[in-house]
Amino acid sequence: MESRGRYFMHCFLAGCFASSAGVSAKLISSSSLPTPFMSPYIRTGLCVTSLVICNILMWLNFTTAMQGMRTVTATSATTTVNFLISGLAGWVLFGEILSLSWCFGISLIIAGVILINSDQIEEKSKTE
Numbered sequence: 001m002e003s004r005g006r007y008f009m010h011c012f013l014a015g016c017f018a019s020s021a022g023v024s025a026k027l028i029s030s031s032s033l034p035t036p037f038m039s040p041y042i043r044t045g046l047c048v049t050s051l052v053i054c055n056i057l058m059w060l061n062f063t064t065a066m067q068g069m070r071t072v073t074a075t076s077a078t079t080t081v082n083f084l085i086s087g088l089a090g091w092v093l094f095g096e097i098l099s100l101s102w103c104f105g106i107s108l109i110i111a112g113v114i115l116i117n118s119d120q121i122e123e124k125s126k127t128e
Contacts, residue, residue, distance in 0.1 A: 007068035008077060010061040015081025017058035022082075023089050024051040030094070076113040083109060 028047045065074040084106055090096035 003068060007065045007074070010065035010068075011074055011077035012081050014058045014061035014065060014078045016085055017054045017061065018078065018082040019085035019089055021051050021054035021058060022086050023093065024048075024054060026090075026094065073117050076116050080109055080113050 024047045028044055028051070062074065062078055065078065087096075087098060087102060087106065091098050
């Protein structure tokens with residue numbers, strides 16, 4: 001059980017780093033964000049560096065997660081975390097509106113992930 005939790009933690013981290021890479025990419029192209037203490041070139045350089053580092057960390061965690069669980073489980077869990085955190089980051093950092101359709105959509109995604117992985121949960125309960 002401990003190793004399974006470890007691999008889900010890698011899925012969670014991969015999703016977090018993927019959404020952080022998305023935030024970094026949005027900061028590169030966002031002209032509405034003021035940069036009073038640095039030039040736009042320095043901000044762009046920092047954002048590109050952050051984008052690359054976040055993508056490297058995302059892939060390291062994602063491949064580690066896939067070593068210990070089914071590919072579909074790792075992919076769906078990582079994608080769900082990525083969508084959820086990206087939406088919340090857009091709301092908090094960029095003032096984007098989380099509409100009712102977005103909330104309904106993320107609920108469907110979470111339900112789909114549970115449905116996709118339900119056979120693995122049933123299989124595990126039969127073996128115990």
